[in-house]
Amino acid sequence: MRTIDRLGAPLFVSWQITRDCDLCCLHCCTESAPGKRLPDELDAAEAMRVADEIVRVGVPYVMLCGGEPLVVPHFFEIAERLGGAGIDLKIESNGQRLDAAVARRLARLPIRSVQISLDGDTEETYARQRVGGSLAAAHDACRAVRAAGLPLEITFAPTLVNLHEAEQVIERARALGAFRFNTGRLMRVGTAARLWSRLEPSEAQWAEFRDLLDRASRRLGEAMELCHEPFEMRDGLRASLESPPATLLVLPNGWVKVAAALPDICADLRRDRLDEAWDAYRVAWRSDRVRSAARNVVDDAALLAQANVWLAPATRRIDIIAETP
Amino acid sequence: MSEVKQTIAPAQGMPQAKNVAPAPLDKPQWETPRLEDVSEQVMAQPYIRFT
Numbered sequence: 604m605r606t607i608d609r610l611g612a613p614l615f616v617s618w619q620i621t622r623d624c625d626l627c628c629l630h631c632c633t634e635s636a637p638g639k640r641l642p643d644e645l646d647a648a649e650a651m652r653v654a655d656e657i658v659r660v661g662v663p664y665v666m667l668c669g670g671e672p673l674v675v676p677h678f679f680e681i682a683e684r685l686g687g688a689g690i691d692l693k694i695e696s697n698g699q700r701l702d703a704a705v706a707r708r709l710a711r712l713p714i715r716s717v718q719i720s721l722d723g724d725t726e727e728t729y730a731r732q733r734v735g736g737s738l739a740a741a742h743d744a745c746r747a748v749r750a751a752g753l754p755l756e757i758t759f760a761p762t763l764v765n766l767h768e769a770e771q772v773i774e775r776a777r778a779l780g781a782f783r784f785n786t787g788r789l790m791r792v793g794t795a796a797r798l799w800s801r802l803e804p805s806e807a808q809w810a811e812f813r814d815l816l817d818r819a820s821r822r823l824g825e826a827m828e829l830c831h832e833p834f835e836m837r838d839g840l841r842a843s844l845e846s847p848p849a850t851l852l853v854l855p856n857g858w859v860k861v862a863a864a865l866p867d868i869c870a871d872l873r874r875d876r877l878d879e880a881w882d883a884y885r886v887a888w889r890s891d892r893v894r895s896a897a898r899n900v901v902d903d904a905a906l907l908a909q910a911n912v913w914l915a916p917a918t919r920r921i922d923i924i925a926e927t928p
Numbered sequence: 929m930s931e932v933k934q935t936i937a938p939a940q941g942m943p944q945a946k947n948v949a950p951a952p953l954d955k956p957q958w959e960t961p962r963l964e965d966v967s968e969q970v971m972a973q974p975y976i977r978f979t
Contacts, residue, residue: 606969611958614966617976632975663963666976691963758977787974830971839973848969849961850976863975 606849607885612660612878614849620650620681621670621855626697627734630722630760630802632792632863634911635670637735644855647677649873653857654681656877658688664715668695670855679708686712693718695758698744699736706744706751717748718756718785723764724771732764745779755779759786761812762795762802769812773819776827783828786816788835792863796908840864841901847888851880858916861887864900866909868916 621644624635645653657665665685672678673696686692691713698719709717721741723729729738748755757776761769769786776784788809789795795802804812813834820829833839843862852860857872859880869887870880887893900906970976 609959610961612961614961614969615976661960663961664966664970666970691966785977787977790975792975830977833972833974836974839975842972848973849965850969850973852976863973 605846605888607847607888610849611881613662613851613881613884615664615666616657616662616851616853617666617668618653618853619668619670619855620645620672620678621675623674624669624671624697625674625699626671626736628697628722628736628760629732629734629764629794629798630762630789631794632790632911633670634793636794639670641855645857645873647680649857650677650681651684653853653872653877654684656872657685658690660877660881662690662877664691664693666693666695671697671699673700673705682709682712686714689713691715693756696720696744697733697736698741701744701747703747703750706747706753709748710751710753714753716754716756716783718758719745719748720758720760721745721772721775722760722762724768724775728765728768732760732762742775742779745781749780755781756783756785757781759784760789761786761804762789763804763808764802766804766808766812770815770819773823773827773829777823781827783830785830787831787833790836791904791907792836792910799908835904836864836907837901837904840897843888844894844897844901847884851877851884854913858913859884860913861893862897864907864910865893865896866912866914867893867896868913871916 619633621640622633622635623638623640625637627636667678667682672694682692693716694709694714695718719741720733722732723738726738730736745755759769759772773784789802791799816829816831823829833842840862852863853872854860858868859870859872861867861869861884867887869883872880875883
């Protein structure tokens with residue numbers, strides 16, 4: 604039996620609480636940037652209702668991300684509602700606003716990880732990829748996280764712009780006290796898809812990068828976990844066809860995606876309860892349409908570029924259910 | 929999300945009770961999601977792991 608058919612609620616909710624961001628990264632898979640808040644994002648009251656739903660159904664782990672979650676005025680209200688109910692949290696941030704005060708406030712919550720992006724090891728490279736960002740500020744954020752006693756996780760999105768600094772970033776992450784370093788093949792989604800020809804490393808460069816990761820993994824041993832498998836988004840999707848992950852991806856407007864790599868939306872948390880969204884997710888992963896779309900993306904990564912052209916839930920969900928045996 | 933319930937049809941060949949209120953469907957015995965099972969699920973998804 605599939606994991607999702609055994610569980611009464613998701614194991615994990617990845618909640619993009621805004622598309623707004625204070626940076627304009629070339630590789631962004633959510634197409635976030637300053638002023639890119641969606642016109643129909645959940646407001647504070649609606650977001651709190653979603654948080655209450657997450658608590659009610661018993662989700663054990665939630666990631667708050669974006670965009671940049673710390674630009675949302677009610678970020679702490681959400682985090683404290685979830686954390687106060689005993690839900691473990693992961694916070695994804697670019698680190699530009701994560702100072703000592705923010706870290707100390709987070710440290711009062713059950714935080715499993717604060718993940719900060721370090722997409723370069725020199726200011727020049729970092730700012731070329733993370734336009735508008737300061738590497739020094741991101742490093743300060745990492746130190747603030749560790750000083751507050753929080754677990755630090757680093758992510759690195761490799762591109763033609765920053766690949767040459769990958770080894771230094773790995774070493775920097777270790778020196779900053781990260782317990783884990785995440786990376787993988789650049790995802791052809793969102794802004795990255797639009798700028799693909801400027802960003803995509805060659806196959807030879809990918810092979811070299813994977814060798815580097817394998818060597819670094821052996822060298823670091825238990826000093827820092829180095830996560831790079833599954834390497835490609837398509838690999839994850841292929842695995843999902845066998846056993847869909849027990850996770851829900853919630854968009855800033857409350858829509859629930861069937862998979863990050865697909866445009867399909869299975870529920871709307873403005874309208875649906877979270878347990879109903881979980882039912883719809885399970886049903887969606889049995890539908891011919893979703894499974895066929897997933898297989899198509901596995902066969903042709905260029906289709907990932909359509910993943911952010913979301914298909915509205917109202918009609919799609921009914922269609923999906925009508926196909927279900 | 930009433931649409932889900934509306935699509936549930938009785939299996940073919942099942943005897944249909946007449947003039948009797950239908951028995952409630954057996955509720956599945958759901959397992960409670962546990963935090964210790966989370967990591968593997970999260971790390972298996974590149975989009976979530978390193979966005």
